[in-house]
Amino acid sequence: MADSDPVMPLVRDNHDGQPRRVGVEIELSGLGYAALVHIVAQALQATAREESRYESVIDSDDGPFKVELDSKQVKDFAPDTGVLPAPLAEVTDAALQLLDATAEKIVPLEIVSPPLPLEALPKVETLCQTLRDAGGLGSRHALHYAFGLQLNPELPGLDADTLLAYLRAFALSYPWLKHRHQLDISRKFTPYIDAWPEDYVRLILADDYRPDLDRLITDYLHHNPTRNRALDMMPLFAHLDEPRIRNEIDDDRIKPRPTLHYRLPDCDIDNPDWSFSQVWNDWVRVDTLACEPDRLKDMMAAWHARQPLSLDRLLMDWTEESAAWLTLPKTS
Numbered sequence: 058m059a060d061s062d063p064v065m066p067l068v069r070d071n072h073d074g075q076p077r078r079v080g081v082e083i084e085l086s087g088l089g090y091a092a093l094v095h096i097v098a099q100a101l102q103a104t105a106r107e108e109s110r111y112e113s114v115i116d117s118d119d120g121p122f123k124v125e126l127d128s129k130q131v132k133d134f135a136p137d138t139g140v141l142p143a144p145l146a147e148v149t150d151a152a153l154q155l156l157d158a159t160a161e162k163i164v165p166l167e168i169v170s171p172p173l174p175l176e177a178l179p180k181v182e183t184l185c186q187t188l189r190d191a192g193g194l195g196s197r198h199a200l201h202y203a204f205g206l207q208l209n210p211e212l213p214g215l216d217a218d219t220l221l222a223y224l225r226a227f228a229l230s231y232p233w234l235k236h237r238h239q240l241d242i243s244r245k246f247t248p249y250i251d252a253w254p255e256d257y258v259r260l261i262l263a264d265d266y267r268p269d270l271d272r273l274i275t276d277y278l279h280h281n282p283t284r285n286r287a288l289d290m291m292p293l294f295a296h297l298d299e300p301r302i303r304n305e306i307d308d309d310r311i312k313p314r315p316t317l318h319y320r321l322p323d324c325d326i327d328n329p330d331w332s333f334s335q336v337w338n339d340w341v342r343v344d345t346l347a348c349e350p351d352r353l354k355d356m357m358a359a360w361h362a363r364q365p366l367s368l369d370r371l372l373m374d375w376t377e378e379s380a381a382w383l384t385l386p387k388t389s
Contacts, residue, residue, distance in 0.1 A: 204323065217269050
């Protein structure tokens, strides 16, 4: 299996017995907004329609892909020059063109997919390769870039036991994932993808931690009152209990959906040794671990066996040891 081939997770259906889907968000630069819309539309063999100055939708066979400039402030600044006197309209158009040219150099362009069936993921790989060939740039080209590739995978279940298994699998896998996919210095020092606090990791990995759904959400919010986490649970918890999340977390960027929000990986799209499938396939290792209770339990025991060590030694050694656990063949 090549890195350019997305692998399938162990469990293929969601809590409703329907095929699981995943949303993908790609941040990049190096292309003008109009050029990016054209390239994505061509790659998807679909037609683009403009929703606003910096937002377009491509209606593909798999649903609507959105292409946008990822800045609310810039997108909101779009005066209607048609209602202005001609001289003022000309000045405003010139100012907007300058804004376009400047914003495209410092603000990420973003492609947001619809929830995709797993069988459609090779199209994302092809799209990333097309963007690379067209001159798309990733995180490494400037300190202010800090571009990411984010995944929003549906889960096999929405019960407390399933969610806890995914929380534990991610906590155990985080040092390995960070080593694999969060390499660019610009993203290492941003607050958008912080790790879960150590106290929270110790809580969820405790053998006697068996919360119901309400307690699971309560504990997460207590330790993580923000969406700025490498694995952000806010969209999922808002889907399960939106009034509570709106009441406790003042952030209108939280969009309820029955998915995780995996935000850690860089988008290194112009690197020929990088691929979307590398990111996805490593996530599938975490997904598989969450769905194999015996292996998850054994990996937790191995993690606990390292607790007497210093934290620095623990993290250094656990990155290597967790790699061995995560590259074990699937049991079924």
